[in-house]
Amino acid sequence: NAGVTQTPKFQVLKTGQSMTLQCAQDMNHNSMYWYRQDPGMGLRLIYYSASEGTTDKGEVPNGYNVSRLNKREFSLRLESAAPSQTSVYFCASSDSDRMNTEAFFGQGTRLTVV
Amino acid sequence: AQSVTQLDSHVSVSEGTPVLLRCNYSSSYSPSLFWYVQHPNKGLQLLLKYTSAATLVKGINGFEAEFKKSETSFHLTKPSAHMSDAAEYFCVVRPTGNQFYFGTGTSLTVIP
Numbered sequence: 001n002a003g004v005t006q007t008p009k010f011q012v013l014k015t016g017q018s019m020t021l022q023c024a025q026d027m028n029h030n031s032m033y034w035y036r037q038d039p040g041m042g043l044r045l046i047y048y049s050a051s052e053g054t055t056d057k058g059e060v061p062n063g064y065n066v067s068r069l070n071k072r073e074f075s076l077r078l079e080s081a082a083p084s085q086t087s088v089y090f091c092a093s094s095d096s097d098r099m100n101t102e103a104f105f106g107q108g109t110r111l112t113v114v
Numbered sequence: 115a116q117s118v119t120q121l122d123s124h125v126s127v128s129e130g131t132p133v134l135l136r137c138n139y140s141s142s143y144s145p146s147l148f149w150y151v152q153h154p155n156k157g158l159q160l161l162l163k164y165t166s167a168a169t170l171v172k173g174i175n176g177f178e179a180e181f182k183k184s185e186t187s188f189h190l191t192k193p194s195a196h197m198s199d200a201a202e203y204f205c206v207v208r209p210t211g212n213q214f215y216f217g218t219g220t221s222l223t224v225i226p
Contacts, residue, residue: 031212040123042204042216043158050212058213090157096212100146100165103206103214105158 006106021076023091031096032074036087120217133192137205148206
């Protein structure tokens with residue numbers, strides 16, 4: 001049971017380049033999330049998807065786009081990377097139809113924008 | 115509005131002594147509450163969760179947390195710290211619905 005799988009694990013981009021972070025879960029969860037983690041700030045929600053075909057902005061959506069490709073996959077795209085987007089990105093999923101269930105996290109993508 | 119406050123950004127304890135990591139939350143509803151642990155360069159692992167079944171919740175690796183509604187607190191404790199407990203700990207609240215709200219984290223150092 002792989003859980004939540006993110007690719008790539010590491011990436012270095014030049015300012016202005018674009019890239020897509022991939023995330024897939026095999027737990028049949030309806031909700032998926034993208035967070036960024038910066039020192040001293042915890043995890044901040046970028047976007048989330050409550051179900052296939054829907055996406056909503058979180059706390060820090062500027063500079064990002066997302067696609068919920070199907071129930072399993074939720075991708076995060078940086079169209080024009082900026083140094084301020086240097087961070088560790090985590091994808092998560094949860095079975096939000098059930099009360100009191102936790103979120104399951106991928107191993108993270110460490111992104112550096114130079 | 116929902117928020118989570120972790121009262122200490124850094125905690126240092128000696129190996130074998132008790133651990134206390136403090137968390138206060140605000141929520142308009144009766145929330146679900148969680149503690150996650152993150153070891154260096156790793157993902158987040160669930161330690162324990164409160165789901166209204168019992169106010170004292172036991173988790174993995176000897177950790178416990180007590181939900182106190184009157185104090186809006188969910189502090190994490192462990193009777194005896196181990197070197198392997200050194201990590202970042204996050205308190206998380208899920209009020210209702212889909213979203214999870216994270217505290218800013220507490221870094222635990224265990225001194226041999």
